[in-house]
Amino acid sequence: MESSSSICHVVAVPYPGRGHVNPMMNLCKLLCSKTLSILITFVVTEEWLGFIASDKKPLNIRFRTVPNVIPSELVRANDFPAFIAAVLTKMEAPFEELLARLEVELPVTAIIADTYLPWTIQVGQRRNIPVASLWTMSASVLSIFHHFNLLVENHHYPADLPEQGNELVDYIPGLAPTRLADLPTIFYGNGRLVLNRALDCVSSMPKAQYLLFTSVYELESRVIDSFNEKLPFPVYAIGPSVPYLDLKDHSATTTSTSLNGHDYLQWLDLQPKGSVLYVSMGSFLSISAAQMDEIVAGVQDSGVRYLWVSRGESSRFKDGCGDQGLVIPWCDQLRVLCHSSVGGFWTHCGWNSTLEAAYAGVPMLTFPIFWDQIPNSKQIVEGWKIGWRVKKNMVGEGEQLVTREEIAELVRKFMDLESNEQTEMRNRAAKLGEICQIAIAKGGSSDISVDAFIKDISERLAR
Numbered sequence: 001m002e003s004s005s006s007i008c009h010v011v012a013v014p015y016p017g018r019g020h021v022n023p024m025m026n027l028c029k030l031l032c033s034k035t036l037s038i039l040i041t042f043v044v045t046e047e048w049l050g051f052i053a054s055d056k057k058p059l060n061i062r063f064r065t066v067p068n069v070i071p072s073e074l075v076r077a078n079d080f081p082a083f084i085a086a087v088l089t090k091m092e093a094p095f096e097e098l099l100a101r102l103e104v105e106l107p108v109t110a111i112i113a114d115t116y117l118p119w120t121i122q123v124g125q126r127r128n129i130p131v132a133s134l135w136t137m138s139a140s141v142l143s144i145f146h147h148f149n150l151l152v153e154n155h156h157y158p159a160d161l162p163e164q165g166n167e168l169v170d171y172i173p174g175l176a177p178t179r180l181a182d183l184p185t186i187f188y189g190n191g192r193l194v195l196n197r198a199l200d201c202v203s204s205m206p207k208a209q210y211l212l213f214t215s216v217y218e219l220e221s222r223v224i225d226s227f228n229e230k231l232p233f234p235v236y237a238i239g240p241s242v243p244y245l246d247l248k249d250h251s252a253t254t255t256s257t258s259l260n261g262h263d264y265l266q267w268l269d270l271q272p273k274g275s276v277l278y279v280s281m282g283s284f285l286s287i288s289a290a291q292m293d294e295i296v297a298g299v300q301d302s303g304v305r306y307l308w309v310s311r312g313e314s315s316r317f318k319d320g321c322g323d324q325g326l327v328i329p330w331c332d333q334l335r336v337l338c339h340s341s342v343g344g345f346w347t348h349c350g351w352n353s354t355l356e357a358a359y360a361g362v363p364m365l366t367f368p369i370f371w372d373q374i375p376n377s378k379q380i381v382e383g384w385k386i387g388w389r390v391k392k393n394m395v396g397e398g399e400q401l402v403t404r405e406e407i408a409e410l411v412r413k414f415m416d417l418e419s420n421e422q423t424e425m426r427n428r429a430a431k432l433g434e435i436c437q438i439a440i441a442k443g444g445s446s447d448i449s450v451d452a453f454i455k456d457i458s459e460r461l462a463r
């Protein structure tokens, strides 16, 4: 039996959003897979507990909640600035009260908190607990935010996008030259409503004691190196922070694979190798109804098989899908991407989805919607060369519909297993999958980083 003083007690606080809760939980599971001497208290709102309480997790991860002091997840997209404002101002007090109670049970060794929750750093300072800031977007995007002053100095903020969109941003440390139009949407249009909030979060990060990336070192080495050189504390890339540990355990599937009488994994088993396009637009929809209609019709007209994760849009599949496709409300995404029948991924380019596709070695059709998804799309298409853009026009030029004819042709070509271009792209995607496997294997970059992080925080116990 371990004495309680040798147990590392980590409090994990994700930002309340699917794209943040998931990678935080994946990291926590990874920490538990490395050491038994750890207890993780995973803090979410009561509403979020309802979403994740039944997910499988190791016994040494437990949930604790703060009250629902922020707008419901179900309506957060309706007024995003108000949601962010609430997250930044309403959660700190209940979190600190909870922390005080937790400390009575077992002293807290470290807090791992989403970088978008900067108040956790102040709480950590007040209570003398080190804070590891977890950045769930790409390291490149953090570098862009972190060097915002350079955008201003180079007259790229504020910018006239239709006029300046093709100008190159080539002065951000570690970042490959990037067109202004490929920067996060937060720098223009409605995005600017939350820009100052995001910049405040990023400028608090250097006051943390560690910076953790969900990314893979080899995928963004230059930019991660640049943070390592600049920050006075350890920077660890622990990714890909995707649920690969769950893949080994078939009972760990977070949602039933049997939906509406269809078992989607069984359905995938019946499809030819590499033939299925997996379609998911993320949890935060803001595509116009007219564009959605074109996408649905285009994919259906392409004749390509598809597995479609759809919450709001199911009614658009008016005539059903026949044998060609399956529409489901939610799936175990990494398991789907790793299925041999899946040959392509239509994605909104959330960073978790991007990392999952990289891990699975699946090429992508990119349809970014906002924030970091635009530079992620650029990374996929131009950096790694494992995808094609659906929209050719620049964001900010006004919404120009991509028609069903264009989409049908694109999807058909993208899923053509015979073409040389596609074979080369699939090979490059498979190579990315190998890089991820090497990173998480014993002695790989992610493995070493996770061990080093555990060692760092455990040393505090000995003091």
Ligand SMILES: O=c1ccn([C@@H]2O[C@H](COP(=O)(O)OP(=O)(O)O[C@H]3O[C@H](CO)[C@@H](O)[C@H](O)[C@H]3O)[C@@H](O)[C@H]2O)c(=O)[nH]1
Residues within 6 Å of the ligand: 017, 018, 019, 020, 022, 023, 136, 137, 280, 282, 283, 284, 309, 329, 330, 331, 332, 333, 334, 349, 350, 351, 352, 353, 354, 356, 370, 371, 372, 373
């Ligand atoms: O049927 C589904 C659909 C999604 N997912 C999971 O949901 C998560 C989605 O994350 P992500 O792809 O990053 O998308 P968002 O939820 O849109 O993520 C938000 O957070 C990300 C990380 O900060 C940002 O990169 C995005 O722009 C932002 O919208 C991933 O873990 C997926 O595996 C499932 O498990 N099943």
